[in-house]
Amino acid sequence: MTRYSRITGTGSYLPPRRVTNADLASELAARGIETSDQWIVERTGIRARHFAGPDVTTSDLAVQAARHAIEAAGIAAGDIDLIILATSTPDMVFPSAACIVQNKLGIAGCAAFDVQAVCSGFVYALVIADSMIKTGAASKALVIGAEVFSRILDFNDRTTCVLFGDGAGAVVLEASDTPGILSSDLHADGKHVGILCVPGTVSGGQVLGDPLLKMDGQAVFKLAVGVLEDAARAALAKAGKTAADIDWLVPHQANIRIMQSTAKRLKLPMNKVVVTVDEHGNTSAASIPLALDAAVRSGKVKHGETLMLEGVGGGFTWGAVLLDF
Ligand code: ACO
Numbered sequence: 265m266t267r268y269s270r271i272t273g274t275g276s277y278l279p280p281r282r283v284t285n286a287d288l289a290s291e292l293a294a295r296g297i298e299t300s301d302q303w304i305v306e307r308t309g310i311r312a313r314h315f316a317g318p319d320v321t322t323s324d325l326a327v328q329a330a331r332h333a334i335e336a337a338g339i340a341a342g343d344i345d346l347i348i349l350a351t352s353t354p355d356m357v358f359p360s361a362a363c364i365v366q367n368k369l370g371i372a373g374c375a376a377f378d379v380q381a382v383c384s385g386f387v388y389a390l391v392i393a394d395s396m397i398k399t400g401a402a403s404k405a406l407v408i409g410a411e412v413f414s415r416i417l418d419f420n421d422r423t424t425c426v427l428f429g430d431g432a433g434a435v436v437l438e439a440s441d442t443p444g445i446l447s448s449d450l451h452a453d454g455k456h457v458g459i460l461c462v463p464g465t466v467s468g469g470q471v472l473g474d475p476l477l478k479m480d481g482q483a484v485f486k487l488a489v490g491v492l493e494d495a496a497r498a499a500l501a502k503a504g505k506t507a508a509d510i511d512w513l514v515p516h517q518a519n520i521r522i523m524q525s526t527a528k529r530l531k532l533p534m535n536k537v538v539v540t541v542d543e544h545g546n547t548s549a550a551s552i553p554l555a556l557d558a559a560v561r562s563g564k565v566k567h568g569e570t571l572m573l574e575g576v577g578g579g580f581t582w583g584a585v586l587l588d589f
C-alpha cells in the first residue's frame with residue numbers, strides 16, 4: 265500500500281501586542297521618520313502586526329502553536345516522532361529552536377531540526393516532512409514556522425520596518441493511506457542573495473556587519489510574482505491537476521499586491537485566496553501556517569478541499585505544495 269502524508273491538525277499563536285499602522289507611524293514619528301496608515305495599506309494591504317515582548321523567543325511562540333496543532337490532531341505530544349521548525353530568527357546560533365521546542369513540549373528522543381529558507385521555510389519544511397513520512401523515517405511530524413522578525417528590523421528604515429510581524433503556525437503531518445500531499449515544487453537561486461538579506465554575522469564574540477534586514481523591495485516584488493506562478497503550475501502539472509482544481513490558495517503573506525498578481529496569473533478569483541496579511545503583516549516562515557490555521561478555525565477551509573500552499577523569500581527561495589486537506 266502506498267504511504268502518503270496528511271495534515272491532521274493546525275495551530276497558531278500570535279504574541280498579544282497588536283501594533284496598528286497608526287501605532288507604528290507614531291512610534292516612527294518620534295524618530296523623525298514619516299509614514300502613514302494610508303501609505304502602508306495602499307502599498308501592502310497591511311493594517312496591523314503583532315510584536316513579541318523583549319524576552320519572548322521564537323521557541324516560545326512555536327511551542328504555543330505546536331500545542332494547538334497537537335490538540336487539533338487529537339494526539340499526544342509524546343506521539344510526535346519528528347519536529348521540523350522553519351525560522352530565520354532562532355533563539356540561539358545553536359542548538360536549533362526545534363530542539364528547544366521539543367524540550368518545552370516535554371518530549372525527547374525524536375529527530376528535531378531547523379530549516380532556514382526564510383519566507384519559503386514552511387513550504388521547505390513541509391516537503392522534507394512529507395518525504396520522511398513517505399520513506400517510513402517518521403509517522404507523526406510536527407512542522408512549524410515561527411519568527412520574531414521584529415528583532416531584525418531596522419526601525420530607521422521605513423521601507424522595510426512597516427512590513428513584518430512576529431508569530432507562529434504549526435501543522436501535524438501524519439502517515440496516511442490516502443493523500444494528503446499530492447505534489448510539491450521547490451527552488452532556490454543564490455545569485456539573488458543581496459536583494460533580501462540580513463548580512464551580519466557573529467564572529468570572535470562580536471556582530472560583524474549589519475545585523476538588520478535589507479531589502480530591494482521592487483526587485484523582490486518582480487521576482488516573487490513570476491516564480492509563484494511557475495511553482496504553482498509545476499506542482500499542479502505533477503499532480504495532473506489544473507488551477508481550476510484549487511479550492512484555496514494559501515500564499516506567503518508578504519503583500520496583498522503580490523497575492524493579487526499571483527491569483528490573476530493563475531486565473532483564480534480573490535475569494536479563493538486566504539488573506540491574513542492585513543492583520544499579521546509578513547511573518548516570514550510563520551505566515552503560511554498562520555494563514556492556514558486562521559482559515560481552518562474560521563470554517564473557510566474544510567476537510568476534503570484542495571489547497572495550494574506557496575512560499576517565496578530570501579535566498580532567493582520559492583516553492584509550492586498541493587494537498588488535499
Ligand atoms: N511610508 C511612506 N512612504 C514610504 C514608505 C513608508 N513606509 N516606504 C517607502 N516610502 C516612499 C519611498 O521613499 C518612495 O518615495 P519617493 O518616491 O519620494 O522616493 C515612495 O514611497 C515609493 O517607494 P517605492 O519603494 O517605489 O514603493 P513601492 O511601490 O515599490 O512599494 C514595497 C514598496 C511595498 C516594499 C514594494 O516594493 C513591495 O511590496 N515589494 C515586495 C517586497 C516584499 O513584500 N517583501 C517582503 C519580504 S520578501 C518576501 O516575503 C517574499
